[in-house]
Every structure is written in C-alpha cells, then in structure tokens.
Amino acid sequence: MLLPSRLISGIRHIGHRVIEGVWRLGIASRFFILVLLKSGTSLRRFNLVIRELYFTGVLSLIIIVVSGLFVGMVLGLQGYETLQKYGSESAVGTLVALSLVRELGPVVAALLFASRAGSAITAEIGLMKATEQLAAMGMMAVDPIARVVAPRFWSGVISMPFLAAIFSVMGVFGGYLVTVVFIGVDEGSYWSQMQSAVDFRFDIMNGFIKSCCFGVVVTAIAVFEGYDAPPTAEGVSGATTRTVVTSSLVILGLDFILTAFMFRGVS
Amino acid sequence: MTSENLIEISGLNFSYDTRAILKGIDMTMQRGKVIAIMGGSGSGKTTLLRLIGGTIQPTSGYVKFAGKVVHELDRDALFKLRRKMGMLFQFGALFTDLSVFDNVAFQMREHTNLPESMIRDLVLMKLHAVGLRGAQHLMPNELSGGMARRVALARSIALDPMLIMYDEPFTGLDPISLSVIGNLIRRLTDALGMTSIVVTHDVQESLKIVDYVYFIADGVIAAEGTPKEVRESVAPFVHQFVHGEEDGPVPFHYPAQSYRKDLNLENALA
Numbered sequence: 001m002l003l004p005s006r007l008i009s010g011i012r013h014i015g016h017r018v019i020e021g022v023w024r025l026g027i028a029s030r031f032f033i034l035v036l037l038k039s040g041t042s043l044r045r046f047n048l049v050i051r052e053l054y055f056t057g058v059l060s061l062i063i064i065v066v067s068g069l070f071v072g073m074v075l076g077l078q079g080y081e082t083l084q085k086y087g088s089e090s091a092v093g094t095l096v097a098l099s100l101v102r103e104l105g106p107v108v109a110a111l112l113f114a115s116r117a118g119s120a121i122t123a124e125i126g127l128m129k130a131t132e133q134l135a136a137m138g139m140m141a142v143d144p145i146a147r148v149v150a151p152r153f154w155s156g157v158i159s160m161p162f163l164a165a166i167f168s169v170m171g172v173f174g175g176y177l178v179t180v181v182f183i184g185v186d187e188g189s190y191w192s193q194m195q196s197a198v199d200f201r202f203d204i205m206n207g208f209i210k211s212c213c214f215g216v217v218v219t220a221i222a223v224f225e226g227y228d229a230p231p232t233a234e235g236v237s238g239a240t241t242r243t244v245v246t247s248s249l250v251i252l253g254l255d256f257i258l259t260a261f262m263f264r265g266v267s
Numbered sequence: 268m269t270s271e272n273l274i275e276i277s278g279l280n281f282s283y284d285t286r287a288i289l290k291g292i293d294m295t296m297q298r299g300k301v302i303a304i305m306g307g308s309g310s311g312k313t314t315l316l317r318l319i320g321g322t323i324q325p326t327s328g329y330v331k332f333a334g335k336v337v338h339e340l341d342r343d344a345l346f347k348l349r350r351k352m353g354m355l356f357q358f359g360a361l362f363t364d365l366s367v368f369d370n371v372a373f374q375m376r377e378h379t380n381l382p383e384s385m386i387r388d389l390v391l392m393k394l395h396a397v398g399l400r401g402a403q404h405l406m407p408n409e410l411s412g413g414m415a416r417r418v419a420l421a422r423s424i425a426l427d428p429m430l431i432m433y434d435e436p437f438t439g440l441d442p443i444s445l446s447v448i449g450n451l452i453r454r455l456t457d458a459l460g461m462t463s464i465v466v467t468h469d470v471q472e473s474l475k476i477v478d479y480v481y482f483i484a485d486g487v488i489a490a491e492g493t494p495k496e497v498r499e500s501v502a503p504f505v506h507q508f509v510h511g512e513e514d515g516p517v518p519f520h521y522p523a524q525s526y527r528k529d530l531n532l533e534n535a536l537a
Contacts, residue, residue, distance in 0.1 A: 128363075136360035139320055139353075141346040142377050 028224045035153050035223065038146040048151040049158070056117040056152070056219075057159030061166070063116050064109055068100075068167035071108060072174025075099055080179050089179075090189035094197040096175035097168075101198060101207045102263070105168035107255050110214035113156075113163055114247035118222035121152050122243040125226025126236035134227075149223045156222065160215025161208055168207070206262040213254060218247045273298045273430060273462045274319065278328035281314055288314050290486040291328070298429075301456050301463045303473045305508065306483035307517060312466040315483070316432045319464070320352060321345045333429065350378060353423030353431040357438055359415040361407040367394070367418050368403040374425045393421040396458075397451060413444025420451060430462045431455075437469040445469070449476045470509050474498065482508060484517070 042049050079095040125148065128134050134144040172194070179185040198204065222243045229239035274296040281289040288311040296302050304312050317323045319330050321337040330337045332348060340348060361370050371390045375381055381389070394400045397417040407415060416436060423431055433452065437445050453476040456463045467473045474480070474494040482490040482497075482505060490497070490505045497505060507515030527533055 131358065131363070132356045132360040133362055135322070136354065136356055137362075138322060139349060140374050140377070141349040142374070143346075147377075 027228070028220075031224050031227065032220050034145055035150055035220070038143060039150045039154065041143075041146040042150040042154050048147075049154050052151045052155035053159055056121065056155045057162065060113060060116045060159070060163055063112055064163045064167050065170050067108065067112055068105075068170030069174040069177075071104060071167075072096060072100065072171030072176075073178045075104075075171065076175035076178035076183075079175070080183055080185065089185055091193055091197075092175065092179050092185060093172075093190035093194035096179075097172055097194045097198050098203060100168040100171040101203045103207075103255070103259070105171065106164045106207050106210040106214055107251060109164040109167040110160065110211065110218055110251045111248055112167075113160060113214075114218045114222070114251065115244050117156060117159075118218050118243050118247055119240045121156065121219065121222040122226040122229070122240045123236060125149065125152070125223060126229035126231075126239050129227065129229060130231040130233075130236060132231075145227075149227060153219050153223050156219025157212070157215045160218065161211040164207065164211035164214075202263075206258075209262075210255065210258050213258060214251050217250050217254060221247045221250065271298050272296065273333060274464075275331040276315075276319075276328070277331075279315075279318065279330065280326045280328050281311070281318060281323070282326050288486055289318075289325075289483075292483075292486075292488060294481060294488070296462060296464065298462050299456070299460055300478040301453060301465060301476055303465045303467060303477040303480045304483060305466075305468055305470065305473070305480060306489075307468065307508075310483045311486050312483055313434055316354070316434055316464065316466055319430075319432065320349065320354060350374075350426055351429045353425075353428040355416070355419050355423050355431065355433045355436055357435045358412070359407075359419035361410075361415055361419055361422070363407050365407075366403070367399065367405050367407070367410070370407070370418060371422045371425055373422065378426065389425070393425055394418075396424070396455065397421045398447075411444075413440050413447065416440070416444070416448055417451065420448070420455070424455060424459065424461075427459060428461060430464070433463065433465045433467070435467055436465060437467055437472055445472055449473070452476055470511070474509075 075096045076092060079092045080089055083089045083092055083095065125134075128144075128148065134148065137144045137147060176190060180187045180190050225239040225243045225246075229235045272295045274294070276292055276294040279289055279292040280287070292315065304315060306312050314323070318325055319332065319337065321330075321340065324338045329339075333351065335344075335348065337345070337348070361367075362373065365373065368390055371393050372386050375386050375389060391400055391403070394403055397420050399414060399417055399421065402410065402414065402418070407418070410418065431452075436448055436452065440448065449472050452463055452465060455461065465473055465477060474497065477494060479493060480491060480497050481488055484504060490500065490502050492500065497509060500506060500509070504516045506512070507517060513519050523529065
C-alpha cells in the first residue's frame with residue numbers, strides 16, 4: 001500500500017526529532033559526568049564555589065523571601081476560608097506547613113531558582129563562549145569545565161536546599177501573619193497543631209531530598225545549555241529560554257515521580 | 268638569534284565534514300621571527316592557528332611544535348605544551364568577571380605556586396610592557412578596544428611563552444591603537460625572544476613589522492616571501508591582495524548565471 005508522501009515526510013520528521021532528542025540527551029549526560037569528574041578543582045579551591053554561591057544563592061534570596069511570604073499568606077487565607085466552614089480553622093497551621101514543606105517549598109523555590117539563577121548561569125557561560133573566553137582559557141591550558149562550569153554547578157546544588165528551606169520558613173511566617181495576626185486564629189493552636197502534624201522524617205527530610213534533586217537538575221540543565229549554546233546572540237538567548245522551560249517541566253515531572261515514591265500510603 | 272625551526276607544518280589537511288578547509292599546507296617558522304599569515308575571510312587562517320594550538324585535529328599531515336607532533340599528544344602533554352604558547356584572540360577575550368590585574372595574573376595563579384607578592388610584581392611588569400600599569404584596577408568593560416587588546420597581550424605573555432599567535436589583532440582599531448599594537452608585537456617578540464604568528468588581512472600594517480609572509484587562498488599557500496618580495500610581487504593574487512584591488516583572481520562577483528539571463532533579456536534584442 002502506498003502511503004501519501006506528506007504522511008511519510010511527517011513520520012520522517014518525527015523520527016528526526018526523536019533521534020535528535022536522544023542524541024542531545026546523550027551529549028548532556030556525558031557532559032554531566034565530565035562535570036562530576038572534573039569537580040576536584042572546585043572542591044580543592046572551595047573559594048571558587050563560594051564566589052558563585054554569592055551570585056546564585058545570596059542574590060536569589062530577595063525573590064525567594066518575598067515569594068515565600070506571599071505564597072504563605074495566600075495559603076493561610078484560602079485555608080482559613082475553607083476550614084472555617086467545618087469549624088476546624090485551628091488546623092490552618094498544619095495545612096500551611098505541610099503544603100509548603102512537602103510540595104510548594106521545594107517546587108516553587110526551584111521554579112524561581114531556575115528563572116533567576118539558572119537563566120543567569122546559562123547566559124553567563126554562553127556569553128563567555130561567544131566572546132571566546134572559554135577558548136582563551138583552554139589555550140591557557142586551564143580546563144573551562146573544571147574552572148568555570150563545575151564551581152557554578154556545585155554552587156547551585158548547595159544553595160537550592162537552603163533556598164527551599166528559607167521559602168518554607170517565610171511561607172509559614174506569612175500564614176501566621178494572615179491567620180493569627182490579622183484574622184485572629186488562636187496562636188497556640190496554629191503552632192501546636194503544626195508541631196504535632198509535621199513529621200521530621202516524612203515531611204521535612206523528603207522535602208529536603210526533593211530540593212536537592214531539583215538543585216542538581218536545574219543547575220545541570222543551566223550549565224549544559226550555556227556550554228552548548230551556539231556562540232551568537234540568538235544562540236545564547238535561545239539557550240537561556242530553553243533553560244527556564246526545560247527546568248520548569250523537569251521540576252514538575254520529577255516532583256510527581258518523587259511524590260509518588262515518597263508519600264504513597266502515608267496518611 | 269638562532270635560526271632553528273620552532274614550528275614545522277607538513278602536508279596539513281583539514282576538513283569540516285566533507286568541506287576541505289586546508290589542502291596540503293607546508294610551512295616552517297623560525298624562532299625569533301614574526302610571521303604573517305594573510306588571506307581573505309574564510310580562507311582557513313584561523314583554522315591553521317587552532318591546529319597549531321591543538322584545539323582541533325588535522326585530517327592528515329602534522330604540526331610539529333618544538334619537535335613534538337601536536338595532534339599525537341595526550342591531554343596532559345597538550346596542556347603542558349600550551350603553557351609554552353600564548354594566543355591573542357580577535358577581540359581580546361578578557362575574562363569579563365576579573366579586573367585587568369587578575370586577568371594578567373590568571374595563568375600565574377593557575378599554573379604556578381608563586382607567592383602573591385611576586386605575582387603582583389610580575390603582573391605590573393607585564394602591564395608596564397604594554398603601557399597599562401595604571402589601568403590595573405579597571406574592569407574589562409571600562410577599556411577601549413585597543414586597551415583591551417593590549418591587556419590581552421600582557422596576559423598572553425604572562426608565562427613568557429615561546430610562541431604567541433595573534434588572531435586578527437588589528438581588527439576594529441583606530442590608526443593610533445593599530446600602530447601601537449603592531450609595534451608592541453615586534454618589540455615584545457624581539458625583547459622576549461619569542462616567535463609570533465600574526466593572522467591578519469591588514470596588509471600595510473603587518474608588512475611593516477613582519478619578517479615573512481604566507482598568503483593562503485582556497486586552503487593552499489598561494490604565495491610566500493619577505494615583505495619586500497611581497498610588495499614587489501607581480502603574481503596576480505598577491506598584487507590584488509596587497510593593493511586591495513576590487514577585481515582579479517579573487518572575483519568581485521559571486522558565481523552566477525549570466526546577467527542577461529537573470530534579467531530575462533536573452534531574447535530582448537533578437
């Protein structure tokens with residue numbers, strides 16, 4: 001049976017895209033392993049990582065603190081509105097804390113981190129490549145992966161869990177502000193219900209593990225996209241966009257998988 | 268000055284996929300000389316520098332640097348060899364997150380265990396050599412194009428290399444900066460006993476400072492000689508290039524079908 005040529009070219013196009021995607025994933029994986037293998041310099045000269053920690057971690061603090069506060073305030077307000085219908089508004093502290101520690105803290109902090117620090121890392125490495133700084137470094141017998149990429153990667157991996165934790169703390173405080181200070185929920189029940197409902201191992205540790213995974217994934221994508229960017233203005237801008245889009249999708253997909261493993265059957 | 272060869276290139280071929288860039292290049296470069304490699308845009312000049320630096324592998328043939336075949340070295344040996352080479356990129360390629368001082372100190376800090384006080388003295392000496400000791404605290408974005416090129420030059424001589432490669436060092440400079448860079452290349456080569464390879468298409472400026480010129484066209488050496496020979500050459504390609512003539516062996520028109528045919532005038536006069 002003869003298939004119409006348009007259908008064949010469509011199938012061929014899909015095939016090309018899939019092969020290209022698999023190919024790129026392979027290159028990215030190899031790059032990731034190279035970064036890990038060449039991390040010795042970063043760990044020996046930790047001041048290189050500390051310098052990057054300032055740019056990726058400390059400078060992301062403002063957006064994390066402000067967003068965390070508002071997310072917590074919204075959660076408190078919405079939670080109170082719903083819970084008071086059933087007369088259980090004292091459980092609002094539990095609702096706010098569990099939502100933040102298990103899900104919103106790691107996920108929203110990672111999304112913000114991808115758009116604030118991830119895009120900056122991609123743009124910086126991409127521009128260093130476009131202006132031949134990476135080539136110049138190679139010609140000076142200094143490996144750019146060890147000297148430029150690895151410190152940025154580790155700074156992202158280290159700062160992500162801290163940022164997620166700060167996000168959750170600010171959210172809990174935001175919820176407290178709205179429900180206890182403005183609405184007048186009992187302060188004792190807000191904190192004590194939270195304390196008895198939030199489990200360190202199940203909730204806080206799992207949230208921490210999530211944020212570590214997101215840190216690795218977001219920074220790995222950011223450094224790869226920067227290093228792989230075509231050395232032109234369009235190339236770098238395209239890579240920056242891809243960092244934000246890919247990391248956001250991967251964060252949400254990975255969050256579902258991790259949640260399925262961590263919280264299945266936990267009541 | 269010794270006349271021993273620092274670089275020997277023999278039968279060098281290089282292709283991107285199936286497109287041949289260099290086709291059987293043979294060159295020798297003596298120690299202590301300034302050698303220019305000239306040719307139109309896209310003629311493979313920069314590719315030749317990258318082959319000497321070992322950042323790409325030849326399809327066949329070899330580049331021998333100080334007696335060693337560059338593409339046969341493993342990564343560690345290649346990195347060791349590169350410490351003896353400096354390269355000045357087209358627009359300087361200064362590290363934009365480091366100050367002028369730290370840019371020049373970069374290689375010393377990466378490759379040596381010298382105390383910071385000695386690094387400081389060395390950096391100031393290198394910056395003094397290019398006349399920018401006073402600019403040590405500036406950031407690269409505060410420098411003019413010519414100054415950035417001079418800082419990059421100071422950075423590339425940081426570890427006293429045997430060879431410096433200049434990739435289009437004169438591009439986009441005003442006439443004063445242009446002759447400053449040209450004279451620096453000559454003076455530093457003589458003072459430090461280095462060898463310099465200048466890839467350029469700035470004929471007049473480079474003929475003033477170089478000892479020998481190679482012309483590359485379509486991946487082969489089209490002509491070679493001393494600046495005097497080149498100026499007086501009657502070979503059509505060299506004459507066109509040196510005097511910047513619009514038409515000659517390198518045609519003005521990109522290959523196309525006949526003009527009359529393109530304008531549909533084939534039958535107009537019939």
